Amino acid sequence: MQKIIQQLAAELRAQANQVQTAVDLLDGGATVPFIARYRKEATGGLDDIQLRELEQRLGYLRELEERRGAVLKSIGEQGKLTPSLRAAIEAAPTKQELEDLYLPYKPRRRTKGQIAREAGIEPLADLLFADPTRVPADEAQAFVQAEKGEGGEDFTTVPAVLDGVRDILSERWAEQPTLVQTLREWLWQEGLFKSALAAGKDQNHPDVAKFRDYFGYDEPIGRVPSHRALAVFRGRQLEILDAKLVLPVEPEPGKPSIAEGKIALHLGWSHAGRAADDLLRKCMAWTWRVKLSLSTERDLFARLREDAEKVAIKVFADNLRDLLLAAPAGPRVVMGLDPGIRTGVKVAVVDATGKLVDTSTVFPHEPRRDWEGSLHTLAKLCEKHGVNLIAIGNGTASRETDKLAGDLMKRLSLTVRAEPVEAGVSTSSTRTEIQRVVVSEAGASVYSASEFASQEMPDVDVSLRGAASIARRLQDPLAELVKIDPKSIGVGQYQHDVNQGELMRSLEAVVEDCVNSVGVDLNTASVPLLSRVSGLSGTVAKSVVRWREANGAFRSRQQLLEVSGLGAKTFELSAGFLRIRGGENPLDMTGVHPETYPVVEKMLAQAGKPVAELMGRAEMLKTLRPELFANDKFGVITIRDILAELEKPGRDPRPDFKVARFNEGVEDIADLREGMVLEGTVSNVAAFGAFIDLGVHQDGLVHVSQLSHKFVTDAREIVKTGDIVKVKVMEVDVARKRIGLSMKLGDAPTRRDAPRENRYEGAGRGQRPPQGQRAPAAPMNTAMAGAFAKLQRK
Structure with missing residues (x-):
């Protein structure tokens, strides 16, 4: 466990004692929101993002250690666990590298190489590789068997014996972890991810046409964006696309490939025209084509999918967070x-x-x-x-x-x-607009x-x-949307193509974090909302509502302990996130945890004011010195959090409510014209851009290149779901239902380091725009056209 703690500390750039405390709290049943908010001293101030990462990595590393133990046990039982192999296994940082080391020792059905070894051909293979000057056909004569084996093994001819040599050597080389890892990393950097229309498919069929961008597509696999990878994988699953990993340079017919050359280089062999060199070259070609090409493709496709899914899940989670934390209209009819x-x-x-x-x-x-x-x-x-x-x-x-x-x-x-309006009463007061x-x-x-x-x-x-x-x-978007399965809220892409367990885990964590960051009104919250509160299960949430229905509104947080099934531990984890408005204790409407109420009482004693008069009085609270109230359990960090909460009691972290106003007369995509400036709401955000609801039944796309005059790599740097933005219509394709938009409404700021003639777009070298005229705008980035296809597959 100490090995895991040290690794987590290094990854999070934290102290080992911080990580150890956080792990102990998690293992003890504490939730991430509770630890992040009320155990800052214990963890040294680890925030919820770090704690979520710690929680995820902790699970992975524990699974890795469990698998490591199983591998060591299996190899040990075979009597093949050498000190160097043990050291390599214990140092393997990932599951993939651990499995590479275990591959030669993994119990499996008999292979051709194993059959050849059992037939006694391995010494010949060793001889020919060690001394390529030997003539393979001559040396093989001594290994030819008089008759077939009991299992049908046939080594009764020289070609059959040499095939056995090939099988032994190719299998041995294909199981060398360093060779496998070298080829894998090389192809990740330089191999091409290629897709084409599957044979027999009608490219004009609506379901097939959605993938037209990938009928003749290839890109370095290590640089394929998440949305393109998932699109190809979906097309392959639907048998619309064929996908494969190809070498950066295809070999000429009859010539060795680059991959075969890398195998030879790794083995320290080169063709020198010796008697056995042609055979050894065939063995290396066999190693690549039969043993390693398909398994490497499978491994890299799995890596690409895993990386793409992580990005897609993160995009979904980020959009869900923005939607849940959207501005509430509040108590309005x-x-x-x-x-x-x-x-x-x-x-x-x-x-x-x-x-x-x-x-x-x-x-x-x-x-x-x-x-x-x-x-x-x-x-x-x-x-x-x-x-x-x-x-x-x-x-x-x-x-x-x-x-x-x-x-x-x-x-x-x-x-x-x-x-009719009474004297002295304005019409605005008779009915709210x-x-x-x-x-x-x-x-x-x-x-x-x-x-x-x-x-x-x-x-x-x-x-x-x-x-x-x-x-x-x-x-209240948060209170209503928690009643719905997060996957049904519709702010993700390719959500049905990603690992559903990982997606649900991520989305559940987002919902939990959002609910607890805002806080929940104990006397009005529904069961689904209460069940998202730190420490409260669905069963306990139902018990809370039943108690409320039977006894009336909660008057204090302490009454939670009267609820059936809600014990001291659950109270500790949940009480700080539950609010009671108009209760017996004003602190119950704040984020101050009941366990720190004695600390607040000391503050009140020094201030000489009741809590109701102290809350919201910033000038009075600033006179209180946090270090005077710190103790062994609650340090200065916690005291400062208490003072901040008292300064703005019950504050809502969500923004103020605003309304987007659609333009009159713009009701359909056909009503749009290039150059129009419209107001809309961001409905979805992906890495390549943002989709905007303009109220015309079809979302428009602001490509990432059109979000800002500055360079943007991720659209969420500029916008988030629910934002109200102004956009200019750049392109309208009614037939294909595509709307190209831009948020570059003003002139780009002049770069001081830019050449004078390039300080405006559209001007030729050394030219200036005519007096009083603005340089013409640059055309819409062509990358936008390809991104439109993502909206169709959203």
Whole structure:
């Protein structure tokens, strides 16, 4: 275990005692959010990112050590464990290198090389390789057998014996770990990942055409981006594409390949025209073509897939984090509209607490086209419940329904102005201005049909539950989206192609971190939300809700210990993340952990003020010196965290709520024109760019090269999911449903080190733009065209 601790410390650039403490806490059942927030002294301030990495690597290294022990035991039982082999196995840093060392000793079915060795041909193989001047046919005569073996082995001729030599040598060389690793790393750097349309496939078929970018594609395998690798692997799985690893330079017919040359170089052999050199060359060719080429391709494809999956999972996790931590609209009355054509627009109104108070279905679109009737129904609901925010799902008929909401807002605005107003009362105070927002409805149908939705809204039609979920997403995205399987939220790419276990582990960690960073209202939180709180399982979360229903609202955190199944350890892990507003102790609405309440009491005694007067008083809190209140258990770091929490009690780390405003008259991709500047919402972010919802049924793409005037390698450096941005339309392809956008709205800043004639785009050498004119903009980066295909496969 100390070996693992030392390795983790080196990787995290931390002290061994920090890592040891963190490992002990994790092994003791503590969660990452709890350790990161309330055990900073113990871990030396390791943050949640470091702790997540530590947790993941700890699992890998423990599996590696377990496998290492099994390998040593297996080789030891064979009586082949030499001191040098043991040292190499104990030093192997990865599972792959460990398996390379174990390969020659791994129990397996009899091979051709093993059969030849059993027939006594190995001395001939050793002789010919050690002394290539020997004539193979002459030396083989002594090894020719009179008859076939009992198992059918046939070494009754000289060619058969020499084939046995080939099998022995090629198998021996193919199992040399250093040779295998050398070839693998060389091909990772220089080998080509190549794909082509599979034979017999119609390239014009819609399902096949999606992969047209890969019908004649090749790229150095070590530099293939994640999205391209996963696209090729998906095409291969669907039998649309053929994929293979090819050498950087294909050999001429009859000539040895570079790979064979590297094998010869590794073995210290070269063809010198000696009697056995032709045979040895054939043995090396056999080693590559039969033994190593396919296994190396398999290993490197596995490595490429693993690396690509890590990137894809990270992108999904980052987008999910941004979506969960999107700005909440807060306690406002919201009308949710779930758009539909034939089945109508489903309507649900939720009050400021998220409770469903009314539902309806209107039919403004085809085939009924009851526009006026729909407006009348929606206006009555707004009047009845005081709606001040409209949430519109972004599915089919979203833009048409957004227009309906716009007409509704205009009608209600006219109604307000027409109403008599009492003296001294402004019209703005009689009704809050209504806003409308288009929101992602990804996963709403999954939630609608879930067991939790049926418990939450038992007498409500499944289709109407989706409208209620859409409305609640505006009030508190985090509280609503935790009710849905993270994989159904739709902010990832190739999510069904990656390792599902790793994906779920990563997404669950993101949800846990987001929920605990914001905190949860103990008296209003649902079971799914409570079950994401540090230390609370689904069973305990249900017990908390049952206690709340039976006894009323919690008045203090201490009452949690009255909940069945919630013991002292669970209380320790969860209490700091649970909030009670208006309870007996004002500290219960903050992130201050109950275990540190005695420390706060000492602060109050020195300040001479009750906690209610101290909270939020920055000038008073700054007079308190943290070192005066530190003790053996809670050091200066914790005291500073307490003071920061008291300064802004119950603060929400999420940004303020804002609304993107779509341009009037832009309702379909056909309405877009090059040069338009529009406002939209970032719906998804990938390494190659960001997808923007403009309200025209098709997301546009801002390629990474168009995000900023500065060089950008990762789109998330500039934008994140949920951001509201302004973009310029650069290209519109209605037929292929592609929209090219740019966020470069202004002029690029002048580079001081740039040549004078190159300080504006589009000018020739030594030229300047005409007086009063701006240089023409550079055309859209051609890389954008290839990236559009990713949207089709999103």
